[in-house]
Amino acid sequence: MSTSTYSSQRLIQLLRNVNCFAPEPLGTVDVLGAAGTIVWIGNDLGPLPATLDVAKRDLGGRRLIPGLIDKTDPGMVAAR
Secondary structure (H helix, E strand, O other): OOHHHOOOOOOEEEEEEEEEEOOOEEEEEEEEEEOOEEEEEEOOOOOOOOOOOEEEEEOOOOEEOHHHOOOOOOOOHHHO
């Protein structure tokens, strides 16, 4: 995925291929955030409805700690 599809202004954001610690290591997973809250972490999200305006970003294995984002950063900018 291209970083050009990413926008911190969108309410729904999908971060792919993150090395997640929540707080235990979860390995490489995808993280879905909506309105500044983590709503899903896993590997089998499946397709999202085309009507949703989802910002997508492949983080290529960068570390992510959901507790540093959840309810503190509506743009999930900690993942940039």
